[in-house]
Amino acid sequence: MILREATPSDGDFLADMLVAAVNWSSEWKRKSRRRVLAAPDTGHYVADWPRGGDLGVVADVDGEAVGAAWLRFFSAEDPGYGFVAADVPELTIGVAAAWRGRGVGRALLRALEGRAREAGVRRISLSVERKNFAQRLYLAEGYEMVGAGSAQSDTMVKVL
Numbered sequence: 001m002i003l004r005e006a007t008p009s010d011g012d013f014l015a016d017m018l019v020a021a022v023n024w025s026s027e028w029k030r031k032s033r034r035r036v037l038a039a040p041d042t043g044h045y046v047a048d049w050p051r052g053g054d055l056g057v058v059a060d061v062d063g064e065a066v067g068a069a070w071l072r073f074f075s076a077e078d079p080g081y082g083f084v085a086a087d088v089p090e091l092t093i094g095v096a097a098a099w100r101g102r103g104v105g106r107a108l109l110r111a112l113e114g115r116a117r118e119a120g121v122r123r124i125s126l127s128v129e130r131k132n133f134a135q136r137l138y139l140a141e142g143y144e145m146v147g148a149g150s151a152q153s154d155t156m157v158k159v160l
Ligand SMILES: CC(C)(COP(=O)(O)OP(=O)(O)OC[C@H]1O[C@@H](n2cnc3c(N)ncnc32)[C@H](O)[C@@H]1OP(=O)(O)O)[C@@H](O)C(=O)NCCC(=O)NCCS
Pocket: 020, 021, 022, 023, 024, 093, 094, 095, 096, 099, 100, 101, 102, 103, 104, 105, 106, 107, 127, 128, 129, 132, 133, 134, 136, 137
């Protein structure tokens, strides 16, 4: 597996991973790619990738992308689900279904944090549904709960 910086041509793959993240639970009706990208509250995580300040990493296996994690800054006027402040970018992460549970997600998180530090980012935020096992990964990687985003989700922050 190779971890590399996400480039402008990775926009479609990041969109795939955003769709995977939105549809993390098999208990809910799947939202189509079109719907995820068209709805402002989900589509804005990848719209116009890359925008100024965006930072991402992609995991490649044999030249094929299998996972991605990226950061995007939001404003108080157009906040992400995990918004805490305009100078704190929000994390999105997704791994292709066939590659989950093999350490790709943890490796992506760590690689992204390294790049974020180099870019001068001091904190990263995210929103996660409490039932999603991803929350355990975030806790293990040093993210702390800073509040409830909704009845089902928590906002978490990692200080780099
Ligand atoms: C969440 C996600 C990015 C994690 O990536 P991954 O490559 O599957 O995770 P890893 O293999 O690096 O596992 C890291 C930790 O997650 C947990 N984990 C992984 N797979 C798990 C599973 N099937 N059940 C329970 N916990 C699991 C474990 O705590 C694991 O730690 P360990 O290695 O010490 O056991 C990935 O599973 C995914 O894309 N899921 C769907 C989209 C999603 O939920 N995105 C996040 C939205 S907030």
